[in-house]
Amino acid sequence: MIEKQKLKPISGFPEWLPEVRMVEQAWIDRIRGVFESYGFAPIETRSVEPVEVLLKQGDTDKEIYALRRLMEEEASASEADYALHYDLTVPMARYVAANLNDLTFPFKRYQIQRAWRGERPQEGRFREFTQCDIDVVDTRDIPLHFDAEMPAIVYEVMQALDVGPTVTRINNRKVLEGFYRALGVEQPHEVIRIVDKQDKIGPDGVSKMLTDELSLDGATIGKVLDLARVTGTKADVVERVRALGITGDLLEQGLDELHFVMKALESYPEGAFVADLSVARGLAYYTGTVYEVKFADDPSFPTICGGGRYENLVGSMLNKHLPGIGISIGLTRIFSKLVREGRIAPTRKTPTQVMVCYLPDASYEAVNGVARTLRARGIKTELFHEPRKLKQQLAYASNKGIPHVWFPAVGAEGKHEVKTLATGAQADADPESWLPEG
Amino acid sequence: MIEKQKLKPISGFPEWLPEVRMVEQAWIDRIRGVFESYGFAPIETRSVEPVEVLLKQGDTDKEIYALRRLMEEEASASEADYALHYDLTVPMARYVAANLNDLTFPFKRYQIQRAWRGERPQEGRFREFTQCDIDVVDTRDIPLHFDAEMPAIVYEVMQALDVGPTVTRINNRKVLEGFYRALGVEQPHEVIRIVDKQDKIGPDGVSKMLTDELSLDGATIGKVLDLARVTGTKADVVERVRALGITGDLLEQGLDELHFVMKALESYPEGAFVADLSVARGLAYYTGTVYEVKFADDPSFPTICGGGRYENLVGSMLNKHLPGIGISIGLTRIFSKLVREGRIAPTRKTPTQVMVCYLPDASYEAVNGVARTLRARGIKTELFHEPRKLKQQLAYASNKGIPHVWFPAVGAEGKHEVKTLATGAQADADPESWLPEG
Numbered sequence: 006m007i008e009k010q011k012l013k014p015i016s017g018f019p020e021w022l023p024e025v026r027m028v029e030q031a032w033i034d035r036i037r038g039v040f041e042s043y044g045f046a047p048i049e050t051r052s053v054e055p056v057e058v059l060l061k062q063g064d065t066d067k068e069i070y071a072l073r074r075l076m077e078e079e080a081s082a083s084e085a086d087y088a089l090h091y092d093l094t095v096p097m098a099r100y101v102a103a104n105l106n107d108l109t110f111p112f113k114r115y116q117i118q119r120a121w122r123g124e125r126p127q128e129g130r131f132r133e134f135t136q137c138d139i140d141v142v143d144t145r146d147i148p149l150h151f152d153a154e155m156p157a158i159v160y161e162v163m164q165a166l167d168v169g170p171t172v173t174r175i176n177n178r179k180v181l182e183g184f185y186r187a188l189g190v191e192q193p194h195e196v197i198r199i200v201d202k203q204d205k206i207g208p209d210g211v212s213k214m215l216t217d218e219l220s221l222d223g224a225t226i227g228k229v230l231d232l233a234r235v236t237g238t239k240a241d242v243v244e245r246v247r248a249l250g251i252t253g254d255l256l257e258q259g260l261d262e263l264h265f266v267m268k269a270l271e272s273y274p275e276g277a278f279v280a281d282l283s284v285a286r287g288l289a290y291y292t293g294t295v296y297e298v299k300f301a302d303d304p305s306f307p308t309i310c311g312g313g314r315y316e317n318l319v320g321s322m323l324n325k326h327l328p329g330i331g332i333s334i335g336l337t338r339i340f341s342k343l344v345r346e347g348r349i350a351p352t353r354k355t356p357t358q359v360m361v362c363y364l365p366d367a368s369y370e371a372v373n374g375v376a377r378t379l380r381a382r383g384i385k386t387e388l389f390h391e392p393r394k395l396k397q398q399l400a401y402a403s404n405k406g407i408p409h410v411w412f413p414a415v416g417a418e419g420k421h422e423v424k425t426l427a428t429g430a431q432a433d434a435d436p437e438s439w440l441p442e443g
Numbered sequence: 444m445i446e447k448q449k450l451k452p453i454s455g456f457p458e459w460l461p462e463v464r465m466v467e468q469a470w471i472d473r474i475r476g477v478f479e480s481y482g483f484a485p486i487e488t489r490s491v492e493p494v495e496v497l498l499k500q501g502d503t504d505k506e507i508y509a510l511r512r513l514m515e516e517e518a519s520a521s522e523a524d525y526a527l528h529y530d531l532t533v534p535m536a537r538y539v540a541a542n543l544n545d546l547t548f549p550f551k552r553y554q555i556q557r558a559w560r561g562e563r564p565q566e567g568r569f570r571e572f573t574q575c576d577i578d579v580v581d582t583r584d585i586p587l588h589f590d591a592e593m594p595a596i597v598y599e600v601m602q603a604l605d606v607g608p609t610v611t612r613i614n615n616r617k618v619l620e621g622f623y624r625a626l627g628v629e630q631p632h633e634v635i636r637i638v639d640k641q642d643k644i645g646p647d648g649v650s651k652m653l654t655d656e657l658s659l660d661g662a663t664i665g666k667v668l669d670l671a672r673v674t675g676t677k678a679d680v681v682e683r684v685r686a687l688g689i690t691g692d693l694l695e696q697g698l699d700e701l702h703f704v705m706k707a708l709e710s711y712p713e714g715a716f717v718a719d720l721s722v723a724r725g726l727a728y729y730t731g732t733v734y735e736v737k738f739a740d741d742p743s744f745p746t747i748c749g750g751g752r753y754e755n756l757v758g759s760m761l762n763k764h765l766p767g768i769g770i771s772i773g774l775t776r777i778f779s780k781l782v783r784e785g786r787i788a789p790t791r792k793t794p795t796q797v798m799v800c801y802l803p804d805a806s807y808e809a810v811n812g813v814a815r816t817l818r819a820r821g822i823k824t825e826l827f828h829e830p831r832k833l834k835q836q837l838a839y840a841s842n843k844g845i846p847h848v849w850f851p852a853v854g855a856e857g858k859h860e861v862k863t864l865a866t867g868a869q870a871d872a873d874p875e876s877w878l879p880e881g
Contacts, residue, residue, distance in 0.1 A: 011493040012541040012760060015525065018489035020538065022545055023552060026485050042818045044795035044825030044845075047464050051456035051571055052490075052557065055449040056513065072508045074561040075494065075526055087453065088513055100458065103450040107460055109792055109842040113825075114461060119490065123512040133489055150807065150828040322450060354547055357482035369588065380480045387482025387551075390588040404547040407482075 017126030018133045019341055024351035024406070029340055033117055035165045036137050036334065040115040043158055045139050048114045050096040052121075053087040058099050058322075068123030089121040093138040094318070094331060101142050102322035111143040117336075129307040129338045137162075138312075140331030142319050147328050149262060152294040152314060153269035155332045159298060159310050160277055168339055169348075170301035171309070172276060175266060176284035178291050178313070179259030180246065184232055187253035188225050194289065195219055200233055201285035208233070233283035240267040242280040259293070266294055276301070292316040296332055306342065310334045353406035357387040358441040359423070360402045361411040365392040372413045375421065378436040379411075386411075402426060409441055455564030456571045457779055462789035462844070467778055471555055473603045474575050474772065478553040481596055483577050486552045488534040490559075491525040496537050496760075506561030527559040531576040532756070532769060539580050539767075540760035549581040555774075567745040567776045575600075576750075578769030580757050585766050587700060590732040590752060591707035593770045597736060597748050598715055606777055607786075608739035609747070612719035613704060616729050616751070617697025618684065619720075622670055625691035626663050632727065633657055638671055639723035646671070671721035678705040680718040697731070704732055714739070730754040734770055744780065748772045791844035795825040796879040797861070798840045799849040803830040810851045813859065816874040817849075824849075840864060847879055 014020065021029060037047075059069055071088040090096045093116045101112060117137045124130055139158060141151050156173045163171045178197070185193035199214045206214070208230050215221045215229060228249065235245045243260040263280060270278040286295040295313035300306050312332030320327035343349050361376045363369065372388060379386040387407065389398045402410050403426055411434070412422045423434040425442070452458065459467060475485075497507055509526040528534045531554045539550060555575045562568055577596060579589050594611045601609045616635070623631035637652045644652070646668050653659045653667060666687065673683045681698040701718060708716040724733040733751035738744050750770030758765035781787050799814045801807065810826060817824040825845065827836045840848050841864055849872070850860045861872040863880070 008495070011496050012537060014541070015489060015491065015493075018491060020487070020489055022542060023484035023486050026487060030485050041794040042821075042823050044793055044798070044823060046461035046793045047468050048461050049458070049464060051453060051458055052559075053453065053456060053571070055453075057446070058449050069513045070510045071513045072527075073511045075507045075509045076561075089510075099450060103452070104460060109839070111839075113793070121490075123514075133491070148829045150811075150826075154826075154828070355482050355484045355551070356479040360482070373588075383480075385480050385482060388588075388592075390592070391586045401547070401549075 015132075017124075017131050019131060019337060021344070022354075024354045025344060025349060027353065027356065028349050028351050029336075032166055032336070032340065033135075033137070036117065036162050036336070037115070039158060039162045039165055040137075040139055043113075043139075043154070045113045045115040048097070048100065048116055049118055050090070050093070050100050050116070052089055052119070054090050054096055054099060056086050056088050059088055059091065059095060070121050070123050091122045092120050093118055093136050093333065094140065094315075097138070097140055097331075098142075098319040098322060098329070101319050101327065105323070105325075110145075111141050111147065113139070113141050115139045129335075129342065131337055131341070134335070134337035137334040137336050138331060140329055142327055142329040144325075144327060147314070147330055149265045150269065151330050152262065152266045155312065155330060156278060156296050156298075157270065157273070159296075159332050159334060160273065162334060163298070163310075166339075168300075168343065171298050172301045173278045173296055173298045173310075174281035174284045175263070175278060176280065176282055176295050177259040177263045177266075178285075178293055178295055179255050180263060180282065181232070181259075181285060183253045183256030183259050184246070184249075184251055185229065187251045187256055188228055190219075190221065190225065192219060196221075196229060197285045198287065200229065200283065201287045203233060203283050235280075235282040237267075237280050238275055238278070240264045240271065242267060246282065262293060286311060286313055288313075290315040290318040294330070300342075307338065308335070309339050353408075355387070355405045355407060356385050357405065357407045358385045359409040359411050360387045360389055360398070360407045361413060362395065362398050363389045363392050364395060364412070364415070367392070367413055367415055375411060375413045375436050379439075382437075384439075384441055399426075411436075453570075455562075455569045457569060457775060459782070460792075462792045463782060463787060465791065465794065466787050466789050467774075470604055470774070470778065471573075471575070474555065474600050474774070475553070477596060477600045477603055478575075478577055481551075481577075481592070483551045483553040486535070486538065486554055487556055488528070488531070488538050488554070490527055490557070492528050492534055492537060494524050494526050497526055497529065497533060508559050508561050529560045530558050531556055531574050531771065532578065532753075535576070535578055535769075536580075536757040536760060536767070539757050539765065543761070543763075548583075549579050549585065551577070551579050553577045567773075567780065569775055569779070572773070572775035575772040575774050576769060578767055580765055580767040582763075582765060585752070585768055587703045588707065589768050590700065590704045593750065593768060594716060594734050594736075595708065595711065597734075597770050597772060598711065600772060601736070601748075604777075606738075606781065609736050610714060610739045611716045611734055611736045611748075612722045613701070613716060614718065614720055614722035614733050615697040615701045615704075616723075616731055616733055617693050618701060619670070619697075619723060621691045621694030621697050622684070622687075622689055623667065625689045625694055626666055628657075628659065628663065630657060634659075634667060635723045636725065638667065638721065639725045641671060641721050641723075673718075673720040675705075675718050676713055676716070678702045678709065680705060684720065700731060724749060724751055726751075728753040728756040732768070738780075745776065746773070747777050791846075793825070793843045793845060794823050795843065795845045796823045797847040797849050798825045798827055798836070798845045799851060800833065800836050801827045801830050802833060802850070802853070805830070805851055805853055813849060813851045813874050817877075820875075822877075822879055837864075849874075 069088045069091050119135050121133050182193040185196045203211050212226050215226045231249055243264045267280050291313040293314035297308040298310035314330040316328045319329050361372050363372045376386045376388040410424050414421045421434050424431040507526045507529050557573050559571050620631040623634050641649050650664050653664045669687055681702045705718050729751040731752035735746040736748035752768040754766045757767050799810050801810045814824045814826040848862050852859045859872050862869040
């Protein structure tokens with residue numbers, strides 16, 4: 006017997022009952038469907054990467070899980086160097102760098118896979134979670150059309166999953182960096198890192214950090230906060246940035262890009278995509294367009310999708326020019342929220358569409374034959390394998406949410422009958438032609 | 444830049460190019476389809492279990508990977524106690540024990556998930572691999588019909604995957620234990636452990652180990668080897684065991700069960716299922732029917748599927764009676780063999796069915812409109828996002844194996860045309876009605 010304690014859930018490692026997993030699985034199928042409809046090809050990467058590869062990239066303040074062989078007395082040097090990946094972007098970048106000569110560019114991949122972080126679990130934060138990513142990597146400059154298409158694909162996914170209204174906040178790192186540089190700031194990435202915290206600590210907190218950590222003067226901080234206040238649902242939002250009176254080549258390039266992306270998304274419902282100049286994204290590797298998606302009706306809930314353009318992440322592994330752009334859907338974060346709020350309402354504990362009863366006066370060969378006939382016709386069919394009382398067999402079907410039960414014909418004169426449990430309706434049926442509802 | 448070394452494959456952690464992953468993904472979809480057609484519901488378990496849970500079960504001589512938080516100076520007690528699971532059976536047993544009151548029994552689940560073992564990689568053995576498992580667990584005795592249905596489902600999967608001829612070898616632990624006990628052997632499980640090695644070390648090796656390790660006498664070893672020589676494709680194979688002249692209640696019960704299972708499988712092609720009294724399965728937890736599946740044309744290749752009946756694995760976690768039966772498909776082992784042998788012949792690097800060209804004299808809105816129309820009709824449609832030379836766009840489509848390219852109409856008078864790359868055929872097409880081949 007195992008200690009009861011050992012059977013308990015492990016904080017941050019979610020698991021679902023079968024009826025909930027069936028819904029999550031249906032979500033994943035729909036996400037795959039949307040990704041494939043845009044021509045993204047699936048890959049999976051191994052779950053582990055060399056620690057060096059993980060630490061050299063953006064997210065180095067996140068805790069990661071290294072592997073250790075349990076039975077080995079001394080840590081094997083090679084294995085101690087591997088750790089579970091904390092996202093799917095860095096493994097994808099490594100995969101592209103490793104398979105450069107075998108891939109066709111632009112390389113468009115989707116990846117639906119688990120990732121791990123050794124963080125303290127809290128609302129929306131898990132230690133093991135599933136991400137659904139799309140990325141494009143090319144050996145030459147990637148056209149801006151992709152910057153507009155990526156969030157549109159994710160918007161379509163959110164619609165397909167029916168998760169409620171979302172808002173995709175869009176910004177451009179060139180605008181931020183160009184603006185800060187034009188103000189005379191020498192460490193624009195440090196300002197970006199601090200502005201990224203505005204959602205959590207507010208403008209006053211940002212102001213204090215910019216003073217304390219970067220010793221920026223009041224006028225500069227005022228402009229930084231002015232920029233972070235700019236939002237707009239249309240492409241002309243860039244004029245509000247220009248109205249702040251700061252100019253510079255990088256800033257102008259960023260504003261042109263932001264204008265292009267917002268313009269390309271104008272056909273979507275108003276408010277679905279918002280240019281928000283306070284959006285920074287913490288990761289160091291973004292260089293242009295950045296996105297984050299939130300629940301429109303729960304803005305304090307963490308970001309549910311995020312991404313952006315990274316010119317150097319892949320190429321830095323090889324000293325080549327390999328720009329990329331991608332976006333990641335935090336499936337576990339979204340799904341677990343809806344589960345917690347009771348918005349996932351599973352009705353069935355099994356995919357079975359019809360259960361064939363095995364009654365004491367029937368032959369197993371005959372009832373199994375009915376099941377095989379139905380299955381061969383694509384109907385998900387379960388056989389009750391024991392000739393128990395009918396009441397018990399029906400209770401099983403009902404408890405699992407199986408919609409139909411089949412009573413096989415007995416004897417040469419007998420007729421097959423099917424009962425629909427929801428309505429109680431019962432009728433003659435032919436295994437060669439009957440079709441289930443649902 | 445990352446050391447070249449760090450970009451290399453890690454031995455035992457396979458990865459596939461997109462075109463190969465597409466085939467593997469299609470395999471998984473087909474496996475899911477077969478499992479669901481028999482009424483198995485999907486679950487996923489977390490990737491980690493308490494070390495104690497993993498070590499108390501059968502496979503304790505396998506190396507396992509424990510987790511270690513990288514940045515923490517001192518190992519956190521709680522986290523050091525977790526390790527990656529090495530199969531899906533033990534996690535399933537823990538899941539059932541933990542969720543006992545929320546599951547409907549008989550609980551029938553499938554699980555397609557990765558597992559990890561810290562073994563030295565060799566042919567067919569990986570450190571990270573995907574298993575596809577089905578199991579039934581009940582709170583009361585499980586009817587023998589399941590013992591026949593489980594290998595039949597796996598046979599159907601192997602047919603669906605077209606992996607070539609396989610043979611499912613079937614035995615029953617009660618036959619082995621009953622036979623050995625009737626011979627006066629006091630440690631029948633030790634004999635089972637040694638007989639399990641016969642595939643690798645041959646009958647002489649088994650004989651030597653039985654002498655050296657268990658001090659069995661020659662006559663007893665002779666009978667043990669006699670039993671291990673019995674095979675047969677029909678239910679009457681049990682008579683050949685009885686002809687060895689050994690009797691006992693447990694042995695008779697096992698022979699009746701083996702007879703039942705072989706009889707129930709007689710409608711399948713001869714040789715697909717073979718009773719083989721040398722099959723032992725190494726795991727301690729099996730108590731009745733055991734299976735292993737091999738490639739019929741490559742018997743020295745390791746077992747590709749394995750499983751059996753375990754009366755006490757789940758219940759032992761709770762001190763309850765919770766018998767189970769299951770079988771596991773070694774997807775990575777099977778798939779990687781076929782890849783290595785060149786029997787996976789991918790033709791496409793993308794799911795895209797048609798690529799819409801973006802020619803310099805077209806408007807992006809118009810070509811994007813065509814793509815959206817096609818996509819809305821369920822056609823996987825990729826848009827070439829840059830108005831590059833037609834030749835370059837066609838080369839991209841051809842390199843990725845995209846079957847069709849679409850030339851959007853230009854101007855009010857223009858007509859849409861579609862070219863099929865394999866044949867070179869080109870024809871007028873309407874985005875509202877055109878259908879791709881393949």
